[in-house]
Amino acid sequence: MKWLTNRKLSVILLWAGVLAIWQLGAWAYGPEVIPSPWSTLLGAKELVADGTLGTYIGISFFRVLVGWSLGSLIAIPVGLAIGKVNVIRIFAEPFLNFVRFIPPIAFITLFLIWFGIGEQSKIALIMYATFFIVVLNTFTGVLAVEEDKLRSARSMGASEWQILLHVIVPATLPYIFTGIRLAMGTSYMAIIGAEMIAANEGVGYLIWNSRLFFRTDWIFVGLLCLGSMGFLTDRLFGLFGRKVLYRYGVVGTTGQR
């Protein structure tokens, strides 16, 4: 069974197996229920040819990227403050633990009312999806900084501000990084939900709208695009972590060391 441990070979075999099962399913249930890999490819060609797929991917990607970056940028200082200042934590923690159980999709209608049907409401939704995960991870990281590190910095004459900047932030980076990376996943979930309900463009809109034409092959195209977009951004982000943040103990991609 040594061939199983060969990474490349096993990955190829895995995907061949997935394709085979997919094809078998398509034969068994017919194209209305499960479009075959080939007809999905043809559907994709159609969507690429009239330019919709490229535009939709671009738009969904833009929304996720803006909302996710803004959400993270706001969440990091908030998380640091919650972790560093006891008074803030006492008030913020129960609130955080309440709100984080409300999924972003539950807010779609409210966000549409509050921020309008334009881009703002979608970006706000992604920010919401990002914010709490990053805040929670950041302040958990701050609380996990060893007392000895703070003490040694203090006895070497570092001010509280210097300790925050030169000890707490670098020590917390792996936690922040993990938070941001997890938030990427929830961002994709949130944006698809938002686009299904209130958008005229985007991958979520494609998936939702295809039901009107009974084009299950387009739905499959949308699903595959989502998976690839998530996979690629996660890989890129992991690579960034491994290369740039290596000294802070950030582990890039799970399973690869």
Add this chain to the structure above:
Amino acid sequence: MSVPERSGLSNPANTIRIEALRKSYEESSAADVHYIIKDVDLVVKGGEFFILLGPSGCGKSTLLNIIAGFVAKSGGRLQIDDVEVERPGRDRAVVFQQADSSLFPWLTVRENVEFGLRMKRMPKSARRTISDRFIGMVGLAGHENKFPRELSGGMKQRVQLARVLAGDPAILLMDEPFGALDAMTRRTMQKELVQIWRETHKTVIFVTHDIQEALLLGQRIGIMSVGPSSNVAHVYDNPLPYPRDVGASDFYELYSRIQSHFEE
């Protein structure tokens, strides 16, 4: 409260004077307060190598943390050159037991050693001169650009030592710094610490539970009683010349006298 005489000081500056010091984590107004340390009287002279010896849990680390300014005392006095100690200061540097939790893993050896200097906004070239000197002193020349995770336990403790020496503190507070090292590395580190102490004339307070280590290193050994409410019960002079020989008969004699304290 009688204060021990300040006789025979080798270096009258940087004297640590402790009187009736006590520490409790409970409210001092409570009727039945549980003290970790109580009635601690001690004078550590400037330039002296002083050992705090005692079993685990006797409060010797607590005492060290109070001297460092990390932990607030519940009562009594703690003065360095007649100034009351309230908070951490650059005059006292601490070598922690665990290098992994006290070193900054995202900084290289050199950056760790220069940390305190960088916080003082010392220019880079001046920092480099100092870090070169102390990295050399602890025998880590050639390892400047390594990260702590690439070093052995003994080397990490050397980094800690270089890091505190770079700040040129008057007093070194060491909390069982060699406790986690293997016996051979520990032996080397002990010899080198004595060497560094003799070169730099620092006041050293060294916490340990190892009688042999105490006898190898210190000029005086303060024995802490078993807690709670422990204090420095006895202070032994150790006049043996450095470097000390574990096999010598006077070493053994002192060893058995101190050993007898812990057998009661």
